[in-house]
Amino acid sequence: MENSLTLAEDIVLILLDDSSGRLANIDLMTLNYSMAGAVLMELALRNKIDTDLDRLVVVDSKTIGIQMLDHYLNIISTEINDTNNNTKYWLTEFSTYGDEILNAALDMLVDKNILKMEEKKILWVFGTRRYPMVDHTQEKEVKRRIVDLLMSDEIPSPKDVVLVCLIDTCSLFTTILSEKEVQHLKPRILKIKKLDLIGQAVTQVLEKLRSDIAEAMLMLPH
Amino acid sequence: MTISLEKVGNTLVLNPEGRIDSSNSENFKNDVFKYISDEQSPILLDFDKIEYISSACLRSLLSISKQMSQNNKKLALCNLNESVEKIIKVSGFDSILDIYENRENALEILEK
Numbered sequence: 125m126e127n128s129l130t131l132a133e134d135i136v137l138i139l140l141d142d143s144s145g146r147l148a149n150i151d152l153m154t155l156n157y158s159m160a161g162a163v164l165m166e167l168a169l170r171n172k173i174d175t176d177l178d179r180l181v182v183v184d185s186k187t188i189g190i191q192m193l194d195h196y197l198n199i200i201s202t203e204i205n206d207t208n209n210n211t212k213y214w215l216t217e218f219s220t221y222g223d224e225i226l227n228a229a230l231d232m233l234v235d236k237n238i239l240k241m242e243e244k245k246i247l248w249v250f251g252t253r254r255y256p257m258v259d260h261t262q263e264k265e266v267k268r269r270i271v272d273l274l275m276s277d278e279i280p281s282p283k284d285v286v287l288v289c290l291i292d293t294c295s296l297f298t299t300i301l302s303e304k305e306v307q308h309l310k311p312r313i314l315k316i317k318k319l320d321l322i323g324q325a326v327t328q329v330l331e332k333l334r335s336d337i338a339e340a341m342l343m344l345p346h
Numbered sequence: 347m348t349i350s351l352e353k354v355g356n357t358l359v360l361n362p363e364g365r366i367d368s369s370n371s372e373n374f375k376n377d378v379f380k381y382i383s384d385e386q387s388p389i390l391l392d393f394d395k396i397e398y399i400s401s402a403c404l405r406s407l408l409s410i411s412k413q414m415s416q417n418n419k420k421l422a423l424c425n426l427n428e429s430v431e432k433i434i435k436v437s438g439f440d441s442i443l444d445i446y447e448n449r450e451n452a453l454e455i456l457e458k
Contacts, residue, residue, distance in 0.1 A: 279411050
């Protein structure tokens with residue numbers, strides 16, 4: 125692995141607004157599937173699961189030593205069978221734990237002194253939480269690496285491929301590049317994004333869900 | 347999974363055999379790195395005897411082609427069976443790897 129952070133932590137650093145310490149405004153469905161994708165991609169990068177065009181298999185159920193990843197690896201290892209051994213099933217399953225994965229990533233970043241947690245009360249009643257960044261090193265490194273990759277013809281590393289997938293899925297490229305640059309680099313982003321099969325599955329599941337929702341909206345009586 | 351080597355003209359041809367998945371993709375990558383480390387010749391991965399590859403193999407191929415590209419060395423693949431060709435195309439690897447139908451076509455280009 126190129127740095128000590130998990131993919132979920134890398135994505136959370138990009139999701140956080142530096143000045144406010146709050147998460148970028150992305151829809152819950154995208155966030156949940158992206159978090160689920162981050163877990164599956166991480167398990168694949170660590171050779172715990174493997175995929176092809178049809179199947180997902182557990183190849184090594186031994187613990188990694190990172191509680192969040194071990195928890196989800198254990199779920200797949202114990203529940204996988206002939207009817208659910210595919211990537212889309214586990215993406216959908218883990219998307220229901222999207223907030224848990226997000227919170228685990230935030231907690232890990234706080235433990236590593238990269239973020240600090242601040243709780244505030246609004247109107248002395250409603251609690252609100254923000255995560256100001258204490259150490260910007262990791263965030264800057266990830267952003268720099270991804271920008272350098274996109275601006276060149278360089279062949280990406282496997283970890284950079286999955287980061288590009290997740291950043292694009294969450295529509296976060298505009299937080300590290302200008303709108304114009306994103307438009308210009310879109311073909312390169314799509315080419316890199318295609319290189320990961322789990323990333324492709326995340327995109328396909330989200331596109332299908334969005335199209336189902338749009339169809340259902342059209343069916344509503346006016 | 348085993349890999350045999352042969353030199354054809356100026357090209358080092360690597361002939362892996364069997365399946366490449368997460369159980370052996372790291373070995374595959376490390377073996378290829380070992381063979382190509384001091385090699386200035388173009389490299390041809392002849393997949394004639396490869397039955398199956400998974401996404402773990404794709405990641406190894408990505409790392410191998412990254413290394414080759416950084417060292418300005420030529421890399422090509424040939425003789426993919428139908429299922430291997432399908433996963434390579436669906437994952438877009440045909441856009442970053444030079445792929446040839448057979449060894450003769452690949453060598454013709456690599457030897458230029």
